[in-house]
Amino acid sequence: MKPLDTVLAAHRAYLLGWNIGVAGGPGHPTYRSDVPHAPLNGVLRVVGRTPQDALSEARTRLHGVPRIWWVGPESDAGTADGLVSLGAAQVARMPIMTVGIGAVPEVPTPAGVRIAETADLATFVPAYARVSGIPADGVAATIEREKAFTGEGTVLRLAGHLDDGRIVATAVAWISHGLVTLYFVGTQPAQRRRGIGAAMTRAALTLAAERGARTAALTSTAVAESVYRSLGFRPVGEFRLLTF
Structure with a gap:
């Protein structure tokens, strides 16, 4: 198993791959995609900065886009509470989960579903946008950012198709820092619980x-x-997600 700092580094590498413009220094990395979806614009950590200084810089860099702040194990202690005291709002707590791939059980593919890699962003992106909350008017920008993705690693995109060709599920696998991190794993509402x-x-x-x-x-x-626990994933840390 990879140590937590490696897991966090891989996560940063993926989100920074969406960035356009200035990304900030290692103690306060920010990323901005200009997609109108908060998880695709944000701050990844704060080290050696006061919450007030970090918040002021983040507001300048990310002005005009929805954004979030990932306050995780590598940010300075007290960062989340300090940001909340300055007006940020906590929207979620998300566990960081890992598993050794060799320990994951085999899972049957449900009848009538075919899972395969895809390079067709014109159909793949709208499918994950519907599930993840990217608005319709942000899909075109998301496709362009996917095309221009610059992260140091390998992106694998998987689509779950019905027999009629419709995409009912998506997953993005990001291979970096010797591990794979998953994003945009989702199923269309009518096909869930299968x-x-x-x-x-x-x-x-x-x-x-x-x-x-x-x-x-x-x-x-x-x-x-x-679902992830049933596959063997276990928490190794936590992000507190803030809006500001």
């Missing part, structure tokens, strides 16, 4: 293992945590 999300996750890990990854990581919503 085991598609678990199958998508297992398929993504299989592809990543074929490319040398041995550890998998992700951040989970409360709704999805039980």
